Amino acid sequence: MSELLIENDAGIVTLTMNRPEAKNALNLPMRAALRDAVQAIRHDRSVRAVVLKGAGKDFSAGGDVRGMNVEDAEAGRNRLDDLHGWIAQLVDLDRPVIAAVDGVAYGAGFSLALAADFVIATDRARFCMPFMKVGLVPDCAAFYTLPRVVGLARAKELIFTAQEIDAQRAQSLGIVLDVVPAEQLAARTAAVAGALAGASxxxxxxxxxxxxxxxxxxxxxxxxxxxxxxxxxxxxxxxxxxxxxxxxxxxxxxxxxxx
CATH class of the missing domain: 1.10.12 (Lyase 2-enoyl-coa Hydratase; Chain  A, domain 2)
Structure with missing residues (x-):
């Protein structure tokens, strides 16, 4: 099965990270599929809004730890540099981007949610920057997006402590627009995407x-x-x-x- 499912409904494109058995962790094929999808959307003016979500009961657990076989600093830098082109395009995409977050949004998954204009979360969603636990630094543009959303002091708290926060705390910090029951996530996300798609x-x-x-x-x-x-x-x-x-x-x- 494809690591990324793509659906276009009247100009609203839904990108579904599709590794539910791995909590939609970002392996190399999924990263490549997201790159291709973002670049295609960027050049397709018929696309009016983008929804980013995860298959199953989670948004994304972040990077695929099993695939992190990085031998030296150059390889580590190249691994991230390969992400930066399409991540920057997603952050700066001139169409609305809505992240629909259920379950975990950890690490790079949290960063992907922050790349959206709005986050709609379920009441069971959980957010975490766990990089300190594995001796790494935040990636996927989190150094840019997180302080802009929550302020510098709160960004330091979330990054340095690697603490998990629930949807209600995320909403109080300005990360989440709406918190809804899981069964209402699809409908609420569709309503927000549809409304924003109608803007100039x-x-x-x-x-x-x-x-x-x-x-x-x-x-x-x-x-x-x-x-x-x-x-x-x-x-x-x-x-x-x-x-x-x-x-x-x-x-x-x-x-x-x-x-």
Whole structure:
């Protein structure tokens, strides 16, 4: 069976990590499949949103420890460098990305969830950065994403202590958007993905990339970026139709909260 299942439902692409017997640990074939899928999505403008989830009762246990036969520093660096191209593309993808997390999201699995714009978790989800337990450092862009989500002090706590947190604590830290019973995860994720897929692709993509740049930029740079991106947004058909609908008191194109 394929390590990654791909389904496209009216422009909403669901990527399902498919090693439930190994808690969807990321072996080399799954990593290669995720790379190919992310790169394909990046170039496919018919894709309006992406859902990332795990098969069975877990999101992902992270890297496949059984396959970590790294002989020297160069091999270790190359192992991670092979990930960085598609991880960066996922973090910066100009379409909504929603992670549906059930069970464990450990290590690189936690990092993958952090690469999403929103995380919907079940009440039995568990998150952990266990790298200290095996003498490693966080990977899959966690040094970038985790401090931006929870702040530097909480990022240090989660990384240095390797503690497991439940869905409620993850929500209180800003990692998780919604916590739902397991049987409602698919429906809630579909509702959020569907609502976000209805947003202006230009406005969403421009806003996401500006936000990703904001913490490393100064005020003047962000104001210039704001002006340039707003100029593009003003020119879109979506904006013109949205304004006309407002004038006509018609239903808006984009609606939130997700039903």
């Amino acid at each position: 692709s230009a406005a969403f993509g421009l806003s996401k990339r500006a936000l990703n740049l904001s913490l490393g930029s100064d005020l003047r740079t962000m104001l210039e970026l704001e002006a340039a991106t707003q100029g593009v947004a003003f020119s879109t058909a979506f904006h013109r139709e949205a304004v006309q609908r407002f004038r006509d008191k018609a239903a808006p194109l984009f609606q939130w909260p997700a039903a």
